[in-house]
Amino acid sequence: MSSQREFEFRPRDFARIRELIHTHAGISLGEGKSEMVYSRVARRLRATGLGSFTEYLALIERDAGEFEELVNALTTNLTAFFREAHHFATLGSLLQQQIARGPVTLWSAACSTGEEAYSMAITAIEALGDQATQVSILASDLDTRAVRVAELGVYPLERASALGEDRLKRFFLKGTGARAGQVRVRPEVRQLLRFRPMNLIAPDWPVRGPLDAIFCRNAMIYFDKPTQRRILERFHPLLHPKGLLFAGHSESFGHCADLFQARGNTVYAPVGAGASER
């Protein structure tokens, strides 16, 4: 296999990259991910014009910008509008309950290219009508390229077409001319959101509670259990006592039952009075 490769990729190169991404992002890459890592990092070797993993690993030690590109290359950004649709029905009801208390704050904590956060904003407008202007949504992700795509709010039409004609018309502008085949999120949806790069394992998060909902879906799956626990310990005091945490379809937090209690399909409520009352 390795003889067919464009670049030599030794077990110790793989081990170093695994160590770096685990330390920086909490992402645990299993032994079986060697091919994936090779093909993603080989693209960075080509982009930088380097001839070996040894040279590339030396470059990222001294070049923070290229280290960021490496991290971006190693994240998996798969997402979709209204992915795990049942969550948005629950969010709609939660918003109607929480708006009675005043402004509502939501966080999409691993927003990838933004589809999740825009789906939250659309849900807010559908559930609250004019009162949706009292909703603010923070959308963040480790991957700086993904956050730039999210901020732009421009998507290929086929990505958004699953929303159906009515939602497309109401919440998106269709591109024409050079922008044919693209859609742009309408300003009234966009204005509910602010985007920023953020690492969930960084010691400080510029996030203020109480939050009415945290969506942290399909990111925890890449973290080991102790890392998941450390993040859940920090989510807990940020959530309003009646707020909810939304997890990905294959994530479960049974090992943190002292912090979060299941409230239906991959939806969790904070346990106890630790969360601050608004």
Ligand SMILES: C[S@@+](CC[C@H](N)C(=O)[O-])C[C@H]1O[C@@H](n2cnc3c(N)ncnc32)[C@H](O)[C@@H]1O
């Ligand atoms: C598969 S996507 C999930 C996107 C969206 N939440 C969804 O469920 O459709 C996983 C995202 O987690 C992000 N991620 C991975 N490690 C992270 C970290 N340490 N801090 C913040 N985001 C991280 C990745 O960059 C990626 O965009």
